[in-house]
Amino acid sequence: MDEVEHTQRQVVIVGAGMAGAHTAVALREEGWPGAITLVGAEPHPPYDRPPLSKAVLLGAAEGSAFDIDFTALDVELLLGRRAHRLHPDERRLDTEAGPIAYDHLVIATGAEPRRLSGSHAAPRIHVLRTLDDAERLRSVLAARRRIVVVGAGWIGAEFATAAREAGCEVTVVEAADQPLAGALPAEITRHMADWYAESGARLLTGAQVSAVADGTVLLADGRRLTADEVVVGIGARPVTDWLAGSGVDLCPDGSVRADERLRTSVPEIYAVGDCASFPSARYGERLLIHHWDNALQGPRTVAAQIVSGPAGAAVHDPVPYFWSEQFGRFVQYAGHHTGADEMLWRGNPTDTAWSVCWLRAEKLVAVLAVGRPRDLAQGRKLIERGAVLDRGPAADTSVPLKTAVAERRGG
Ligand SMILES: Cc1cc2nc3c(=O)[nH]c(=O)nc-3n(C[C@H](O)[C@H](O)[C@H](O)COP(=O)(O)OP(=O)(O)OC[C@H]3O[C@@H](n4cnc5c(N)ncnc54)[C@H](O)[C@@H]3O)c2cc1C
Numbered sequence: 001m002d003e004v005e006h007t008q009r010q011v012v013i014v015g016a017g018m019a020g021a022h023t024a025v026a027l028r029e030e031g032w033p034g035a036i037t038l039v040g041a042e043p044h045p046p047y048d049r050p051p052l053s054k055a056v057l058l059g060a061a062e063g064s065a066f067d068i069d070f071t072a073l074d075v076e077l078l079l080g081r082r083a084h085r086l087h088p089d090e091r092r093l094d095t096e097a098g099p100i101a102y103d104h105l106v107i108a109t110g111a112e113p114r115r116l117s118g119s120h121a122a123p124r125i126h127v128l129r130t131l132d133d134a135e136r137l138r139s140v141l142a143a144r145r146r147i148v149v150v151g152a153g154w155i156g157a158e159f160a161t162a163a164r165e166a167g168c169e170v171t172v173v174e175a176a177d178q179p180l181a182g183a184l185p186a187e188i189t190r191h192m193a194d195w196y197a198e199s200g201a202r203l204l205t206g207a208q209v210s211a212v213a214d215g216t217v218l219l220a221d222g223r224r225l226t227a228d229e230v231v232v233g234i235g236a237r238p239v240t241d242w243l244a245g246s247g248v249d250l251c252p253d254g255s256v257r258a259d260e261r262l263r264t265s266v267p268e269i270y271a272v273g274d275c276a277s278f279p280s281a282r283y284g285e286r287l288l289i290h291h292w293d294n295a296l297q298g299p300r301t302v303a304a305q306i307v308s309g310p311a312g313a314a315v316h317d318p319v320p321y322f323w324s325e326q327f328g329r330f331v332q333y334a335g336h337h338t339g340a341d342e343m344l345w346r347g348n349p350t351d352t353a354w355s356v357c358w359l360r361a362e363k364l365v366a367v368l369a370v371g372r373p374r375d376l377a378q379g380r381k382l383i384e385r386g387a388v389l390d391r392g393p394a395a396d397t398s399v400p401l402k403t404a405v406a407e408r409r410g411g
Helices: 002-010 017-030 131-143 154-164 186-199 292-309 373-384
Strands: 010-016 035-039 074-077 081-086 092-095 098-101 102-106 111-113 146-150 169-174 201-205 209-213 215-220 223-228 229-232 236-238 269-272 276-280 283-287 321-326 327-335 342-346 354-360 363-370
Touching: 010 017, 017 292, 102 292, 131 154, 131 327, 146 154, 154 169, 154 186, 154 321, 186 201, 186 229, 269 292, 292 321, 327 373, 354 373, 363 373
Parallel strands: 010 035, 010 102, 035 074, 102 269, 146 169, 146 229, 169 201
Antiparallel strands: 081 092, 092 098, 111 236, 209 215, 215 223, 276 283, 321 327, 327 363, 342 354, 354 363
């Protein structure tokens, strides 16, 4: 009897991006026998976003659809269908094309780019989040337009890289004094600023955009920049407006307030990926992570829980990881640091390959690796096991990072 009831039960996943698609896969891997419906607002089969600012933008790849056979997995895909309201009391999701009943619901609606105010409908002001955005920008690159990029964050840097490769004239304007100011300290990012000039892109820091109109970007200090096209990369915010009135708790940053097993404030509703924050015991704070690896790991916790209950699911507290390909460099970061953590250089930032470690109470908590993937891989494992670093060897690039450990004290 139990088995029959389980088989008939329905999981509805809202958002058919990385986290949504991988939740469907993980549910089948965990042995979920019931129905699975994946509801996505975009018309395209679920696809991967990192290639959008790299190969897809340059025309080296047509698309980046996931290699997942949803038919073989018996997953119902409802594409081009936006959810707009959730009624937990009735276990009902309202979508543009009618209501859907659920037993368990997974919120995986991701994030959307922040925009300059008043720029929503402007045809020459772009963002880069979706396959449609990438396709539009691909023709901009192919036509070698003069481009102003607003924001020198991860997306701005990757877009500028591709645009320079395509031969466009590129100016990047950044309100902070350095690129990546929100993510990394100035001691590091001032070296990254040089990468822009090396590639032939102009970087203007401390430059606040006050208006964009008729092919001109106006800066707060009165400077005017001519631009055929403007690309805005000023961060992203969780897509959670549609949850208003549902009773699902949100945090002040707009993320769904999930617990350590990615459960929301409402029973049988989970949240995963870019739209959800979770309490990290590892780092002693709530984390909202907008990176691919987090959207891959979270689905395993959610699926295990739906199938086996909380006892069957590990807590979601990964060592965060991401990578970026910019200006001919492979930049990787694992862990999480704050301004209070001790920074340790491993190599020279004017060289092509170097790393930085962050220590908290002697333990390695984060590592940044530029062109040193081994440091990253080894550092990530050391962070996972809370290893104490031996500063001398850790700063010496001829010593493998994995051996630069004070085992006696770190375990
Ligand atoms: C251009 C680009 C490059 C990136 N490069 C890297 C990289 O190099 N390294 C890295 O670590 N990370 C990278 N990322 C980040 C990474 O891609 C994201 O962290 C990941 O895609 C998050 O997955 P997600 O499923 O949570 O959200 P998303 O991928 O945003 O998917 C959410 C989906 O939900 C849909 N949706 C939203 N609202 C609704 C609704 N109401 N109803 C139905 N569907 C809805 C959206 O249309 C979207 O398709 C990149 C992101 C972008 C945009």
